[in-house]
Amino acid sequence: MDQFEEGQKIASRYIILRKLGRGGMGEVYLVEDTTCGEQRALKTLRSKYLKSNHAKARFVREATTARQLTHPGIVTIYDTGNWEDTLFYTMDYVDGKSLRQWMHQWGRFDIGSTVRILCLVADALVHAHRLTVHRDLSPENIMVLADGSIRILDFGLAKSDDKFKNLTMVGVNLGKIAYIAPEQHMDASRVDKRADIYPLGIMFFEMLTGRRPALGDKISRICPELPRETDVFLAKAMARNPNDRFPSAQVFQSELLALYQRVRDWEIKRNTFFMRIWIAVTNLFQRKQARPPL
Numbered sequence: 001m002d003q004f005e006e007g008q009k010i011a012s013r014y015i016i017l018r019k020l021g022r023g024g025m026g027e028v029y030l031v032e033d034t035t036c037g038e039q040r041a042l043k044t045l046r047s048k049y050l051k052s053n054h055a056k057a058r059f060v061r062e063a064t065t066a067r068q069l070t071h072p073g074i075v076t077i078y079d080t081g082n083w084e085d086t087l088f089y090t091m092d093y094v095d096g097k098s099l100r101q102w103m104h105q106w107g108r109f110d111i112g113s114t115v116r117i118l119c120l121v122a123d124a125l126v127h128a129h130r131l132t133v134h135r136d137l138s139p140e141n142i143m144v145l146a147d148g149s150i151r152i153l154d155f156g157l158a159k160s161d162d163k164f165k166n167l168t169m170v171g172v173n174l175g176k177i178a179y180i181a182p183e184q185h186m187d188a189s190r191v192d193k194r195a196d197i198y199p200l201g202i203m204f205f206e207m208l209t210g211r212r213p214a215l216g217d218k219i220s221r222i223c224p225e226l227p228r229e230t231d232v233f234l235a236k237a238m239a240r241n242p243n244d245r246f247p248s249a250q251v252f253q254s255e256l257l258a259l260y261q262r263v264r265d266w267e268i269k270r271n272t273f274f275m276r277i278w279i280a281v282t283n284l285f286q287r288k289q290a291r292p293p294l
Contacts, residue, residue, distance in 0.1 A: 004029055004044075011083045014042055014090065025049055025059070030093060033078075040078060041094070045087040056087065063089040065132050066155040073124030075143075075151045094151045099203070100139035109207040111226070115260045117142075117207070118200055120150045122256070125249035128152070129193040137199040138179045139206070178202065178212055182240045194242040197252050201237025204256075213238070226263060233259045 004027070008016045014031040017039070021028050026044040033040050049055035060080070067077040080089040097105075099117070109117075121142060128134060134155060141154040179199035184191050205213045209222050213234075220228050233255060239245040246252040 003027070009034075010042065010088070011081050013079075014040070016042075025055065031090065033090065039093045040090040041092065042088055042090050047085055050085060050087070059087055062155050066091070068131055069128055069155075071124050071127040073120055073150050073152060074128060075153050092151070094143045094145065094153070096143045096145035096151070098140050099142040099144055099150075099207075102144055103139055103207065103210075108210045111208065111260065111263055114204060114207040115256055116148070117144060117150060118204055119253050119256060121152065122200065122249040122253035124150070124152050125193075125196055126253070128155075129196070129249060133191060133193050134196050135180075135184060135188070135191060136176065137196055137203075138176045139203060140176065181242065183242055192242070193248060194245045196249065197237055197246050198239075200249075200252060201234055204237065205234060229259060229262050 004010065004016045004019075006016055006018060010016065010031070013034055015034060017030040017032060019027060020030050020041060026046045026049075029042045029044075031040050031042045032038070045056065045059045049059075063077050063080045066075065067080075070076070075094060076092045078090045078092075080087075082088075103109075121137075125134070132155065134152065136154055137152070141152065143151040143153060145151070179202050181191065181195040181198035184195050202212060205217070205219055208219060208226070213219075218231050219234055220226050220231050223230075236244070236246055236255070237252065246255060
């Protein structure tokens with residue numbers, strides 16, 4: 001069964017309230033869990049994929065991997081099941097917008113908001129990387145809530161060191177192309193946590209400029225309010241060779257906070273410089289105005 005109807009009861013427990021969205025492999029519904037009265041999100045795998053052992057294994061892996069991760073920045077998985085040939089699992093209902101939706105709404109973010117959001121994402125990744133690599137990070141699967149907190153979704157492409165480690169087919173491009181680390185294109189089965197640093201760099205650039213980076217872009221030229229140290233930071237985050245990239249989400253977060261402090265210091269120096277020029281010009285104008293007539 002691919003479509004659930006409003007009011008329908010699933011697995012003698014979940015009442016369908018409405019559909020939240022549809023992806024390539026299934027639907028997501030808002031449901032009420034009658035055992036506790038809480039609202040949850042219920043994600044399904046479409047029936048046409050039930051014949052694919054690979055698709056089923058990946059769906060189970062998503063639920064199994066995420067269920068092991070307990071962190072305020074990662075969506076919580078509650079239950080898994082199979083109802084009338086439909087695989088499903090339930091998770092937190094996140095009442096917010098994706099980072100992509102916020103990008104469309106705001107256009108460009110200021111440096112403070114950018115740093116805050118990406119530091120929260122990096123903090124969640126520090127926890128996740130103890131068990132797995134996400135491999136599909138993008139603005140679409142990072143939810144930003146009204147209170148400013150974030151939730152990372154969709155661990156379906158996650159690579160872990162457990163029994164699911166061989167499910168990724170070598171040579172298959174998984175995830176959203178623009179955010180995939182270069183090494184993932186070559187051999188997705190051998191990526192490590194540095195593959196999740198690359199999309200953080202892409203999102204940093206995109207949040208500040210309103211577009212994804214092109215070859216040769218320097219963010220300090222596009223955003224002259226940013227110092228050249230920002231270019232150095234991005235070159236490290238988006239390095240094509242993972243050996244040249246930040247080695248972990250923790251290091252990325254630390255360097256991002258250090259960069260933010262340098263940006264603030266640079267802004268103070270720049271504003272002080274322009275203030276001195278303004279004062280000098282004002283004083284010169286006042287002196288000219290004060291001269292007695294000849």
